[in-house]
Amino acid sequence: MRRIITTGVTLGVAAAVAFTSGVAGAGAATAAVRPLPDKSYGLSSYYGPRCMPIRGASTYHLGQDMSAKKGTPIKSVAPGTVVKAGSAPGFGQVVVVRSNADGGKVFAVYGHVVDGDKYVKAGKYVKRGQRIADVGSSGTSTAPHLHLEIWKRAYKGSGSTTDPLPWMKNHGASLTAGAAWAYQRVVPKSCNYYTTTTVNLRSGPGTGYRVLKSVKVNRWLTAKPGAGSGVWRKVNYGGTTGWMHANYVSPGLTSLGTRYVEVNGLRLRSKPSTSGKVLDSLSKGEAVKKIWPTSNGWVKVFVNGKQGYVYAKYLRK
Ligand SMILES: [Zn+2]
Structure with a gap:
């Protein structure tokens, strides 16, 4: 279902959606365009509170994720001036374009791109729909996608983000209408995480706060979506609520590295008990990936x- 956006289609909000380029003679456009080709993307992660999708990631998502193949061309949603093109923490590679919209300044942020300054440079003017980058997976990212943020007034500092879905829709370029698929938009009640190493659970979001507990690797934590402050995450471990640095909090287990089988005929079982079904018999010297220390001296492995x-006790480093 492809919607053709033409001048005037935005109807009652036409005045509010006008973009001006700020460049004499460049003319004014009336609406935004979708940053990726129609049906080339899916809506994978939404703006707002969420569970961290990867170690160190945010728990309050400041943008809309558009999952797409690596190399998919990214277009500027509006005419404007490039204010950043290159590397940035978290994003890996990013392009930021400043436009005049909504009666002020609006900044569109395109994160995790392949190479931020391949097509554009800071200070350069870009037209609406101009290719500014390619979809990548740079920075804190699990798979190729475009992370699109919309900031008002300023980018960071005194600026504030807004949900790109309604914003784009109000500017005549619904991201939902162009999507090939979309995950359901649900915010879970609670998030499950694991520690990635031995880490301190603190009474507040900073290293200056008191240590409540030292927590070992691969211990289960729970958290509320959005419960964080900067790089700190508010988590609960075994009934104690405190704060941990996001870099040591992961939605998955952390492999503890490779171990080697010390005896011939070591049984791989379906559960951590001698009553578990025998899945395999391992030979001396075989390499296994120890991923999860369970109780009673057993470990969960991939082999x-x-x-x-x-x-x-039949494995050695
Ligand atoms: Zn994102």
Whole structure:
């Protein structure tokens, strides 16, 4: 279902959506355009509180994620001036374009691109729809996608973000209408995380706060979506609520590295007990990936394409 946006289609809000380029003679456009080709993307992660999708990621998502193939061309949603093109923490590579809209300044941020200054440079004027970058997976990202943020007044500092979905829709370029697919927009009640190393649970969001507990690697934590302050995450461990640095909090388990089988015929079992079904028999010297220390001396491992449990004392570093 493709919608053709022409001048005037935005109807009652036409006055509010006018973009001006700020460049004499460049003319004025009346609406935004979708940053990716129609049906080339899916809506994968929405603006607002969420569970961290990857170690160190935000728990309050400041943008809209558009999942697409690596290399998909990214167009500027509006005419404007490039204020940043290159590397930035978290984004890996980013392009930021400043436009005149909504009676002030609006900044569109295109994150995780392949190469921020491949097509544009800071200070350069770009037209609406002009290719400014390619979809990549640079920075804190699990797979190729465009992370689109819309800031008002300023980019960071005194500026504030707004949800790109209604913003784009109000400017005549619904991201939903152009999407090939979309995940359901739900905010979970609680997030499940694990520690990535031995880490301190503190009474506040900073290293100056008191240590409540020292928590070992791969311990289960829970958290409320959006519960964070900068790089700190508010989590609960075993009934104690405190703060941990986001870099040591992950939605998945952390592999503890490779171990080697010390005996011949070591049984890989379906559960951490001698009553577990035997899945495989491992030979002396075989390499296994120890991923999860369980109780009673057993570890969960990946070996020969199978996942199971072995007795830890028969493994060596
Ligand atoms: Zn994102």
